[in-house]
Amino acid sequence: MADSAITKRALAASLKSLMSEQPFSKISIGEICDRCEMNRKSFYYHFRDKYDLVNWIFEREFVAVSKTKSYSGAIEAFSDLCDYLYENREFYRQALKIEGQNSFSECFTQFCSLSFTQKLEAGCEDPELADFQGKLLALSLKNAIDIWLSEKVCMNGRDFSERFVSFVKNTAAIICNGTQK
Secondary structure, eight states, X not given: OOHHHHHHHHHHHXXXXXXXXXOGGGOOXXXXXXXXXXXXXXXXXXXXXXXXXXXXXXXXXXXXXXXXXOOSSHHHHHHHHHHHHHHTHHHHHHHTTOOSTTOHHHHHHHHHHHHHHHHHHHTOSOHHHHHHHHHHHHHHHHHHHHHHHHSSSOOOHHHHHHHHHHHHHHHHHHHHHSOOO
């Protein structure tokens, strides 16, 4: 493994460890570096700030890994995402609460929006409508995940993904037909 990857993983492990002990807002770059016995220069060589590190963790642990998998459909990929978030719920409980520019919440919403929009464009003749729908679904999902992971005892990822998919289908059926499926 290249030195760069080792350094990034050490910084990520350090941040995760610190986030299990204290709020993200109270964690400094110095603390992250001290925890893994690196200097601040090493941190800034790889990341712009601690927000960038949080987003890198998601990109590395979920997005990059999911691109290597062969999903049978979008629902299977979504279930995999929910399983990943559930397995790492302590970290993502805090990560989703981070606010501001370049926050994980913003990064996650954008990731979901792009994913939904790509799927919606395949069945929609209006790219602007697909983009609008993708953004709405992404915001709904981000808020639902935030509520789900914030519960002291939350259901597992598969159960959550099934309930969210059911919610989307039932809501669409009610709005379009006036009936529930």
